[in-house]
Amino acid sequence: MNQNANNRSQRAARQLLESWQRSGITHLKRVVPDPKLVTQDEPEPETPSERTILPVSRDVQTVAKPEILTQQTVVPTKEDSTEPDDSQKEMGVPRTTKSNLVKADRQAELDIIADQVAQCKKCPELASTRTQTVFGVGNPKAKIMFVGEAPGADEDKQGEPFVGRAGKLLDKIIEACQMKRSEIYIANILRCRPPGNRNPSDEEAANCRGFLDAQIEIVDPDYIVCWGSVAAKNLLHSDLPIGKMRGQFYDYGRARVLCTYHPSYLLRNPSAKKNVWEDMIYLFQDMGIELKSS
Ligand code: URA
Numbered sequence: 001m002n003q004n005a006n007n008r009s010q011r012a013a014r015q016l017l018e019s020w021q022r023s024g025i026t027h028l029k030r031v032v033p034d035p036k037l038v039t040q041d042e043p044e045p046e047t048p049s050e051r052t053i054l055p056v057s058r059d060v061q062t063v064a065k066p067e068i069l070t071q072q073t074v075v076p077t078k079e080d081s082t083e084p085d086d087s088q089k090e091m092g093v094p095r096t097t098k099s100n101l102v103k104a105d106r107q108a109e110l111d112i113i114a115d116q117v118a119q120c121k122k123c124p125e126l127a128s129t130r131t132q133t134v135f136g137v138g139n140p141k142a143k144i145m146f147v148g149e150a151p152g153a154d155e156d157k158q159g160e161p162f163v164g165r166a167g168k169l170l171d172k173i174i175e176a177c178q179m180k181r182s183e184i185y186i187a188n189i190l191r192c193r194p195p196g197n198r199n200p201s202d203e204e205a206a207n208c209r210g211f212l213d214a215q216i217e218i219v220d221p222d223y224i225v226c227w228g229s230v231a232a233k234n235l236l237h238s239d240l241p242i243g244k245m246r247g248q249f250y251d252y253g254r255a256r257v258l259c260t261y262h263p264s265y266l267l268r269n270p271s272a273k274k275n276v277w278e279d280m281i282y283l284f285q286d287m288g289i290e291l292k293s294s
Helices: 003-022 035-040 067-072 103-119 124-129 153-158 165-176 202-219 229-236 263-268 270-286
Strands: 144-148 185-188 223-227 250-252 255-260
Touching (some): 103 202, 144 202, 144 229, 165 263, 165 270, 185 202, 202 229, 223 229, 223 270, 229 250, 229 255, 255 270, 263 270
Parallel strands (some): 144 185, 144 223, 223 255
C-alpha cells in the first residue's frame, strides 16, 4: 500500500473516531470473544431454502467508484486501508476485516450505545420534542443493514424504525426478497424524530453520525442499503440525486452499499417500485442469490 493511501486511511479512521466522540460515545468495551461462546453462536441462516443459489461472480459487479466519491469522501476502500487486528482496533473505525464477535456480544455492545443515545441531547430541538429515541432493531449479526432517514410519528411513538406506512411497505419488500425483518438490522441517519417530519439538518446528521457508525461497526454487515437520498447523501457524502446513485455498489469500510428509493417515495410514486425491485435483484445477485418475481 502506498504512503498516500495509508495516510488517507489513517485520516479517515481519526475523523470517524472524532465523530464518535462528538456524538458523546465516551467508552465502549471491546468484548474479547469467549471461544466457548463462539461455538455456541447459532448458525446464520445463509439462505432461505427456496432461494436459488447462483455462482457468485463478484467480478461482474466491479463498478468504478464515481468521481464524487473519489474526490470528496474519506471512505477507506478494501485496498487502501490499514486494518489493525481486533485487539488493537478502535471502535467506530470502519471495518475492513470481518468481526469475529458472537451475536450476544454484539447485542451487548449495541445496548451500551443505545443507552448513550437515549440520554443524548446534542440536538436541543430534537431532544425536547421527541417522545423517545429510536435506536435501531434487528439481527446484531445481520448480513444486510438498512439505513433510512429518521423516525416519523409512528416510530417516535413505538421506539422502533420503520413501523408506519413506509415501514409496512418495507416489510413487503423484505418479504418479496424471501427474508424476514428479524434477519436484517434496521437503523436511520437520525435517532430522533424531526418535528413535522422535516428533513434532518446537516448538523443533526453530523451529531448522530457517530451512533450510526458505531452500529455499522458492531453489526458489521456485508451490505448496507440506503433507503432514499437523505440516507445515501449522508452515509456516502454525495450530492448526487438518488436516481443517479442507484445501480452500483459503493464501499463503506467492509460493506458494499446500495442506494435506492425510499419506501415513502414509493407510496407517492408507485411506478418506481419496479426500480426498487431491480435494485433488490442486483443486491441479491451480488450475494449469489437469484430473486424470483412472484
Ligand atoms: N422513514 C425512515 O426513513 N425511517 C423510519 O424509521 C421511518 C420512516
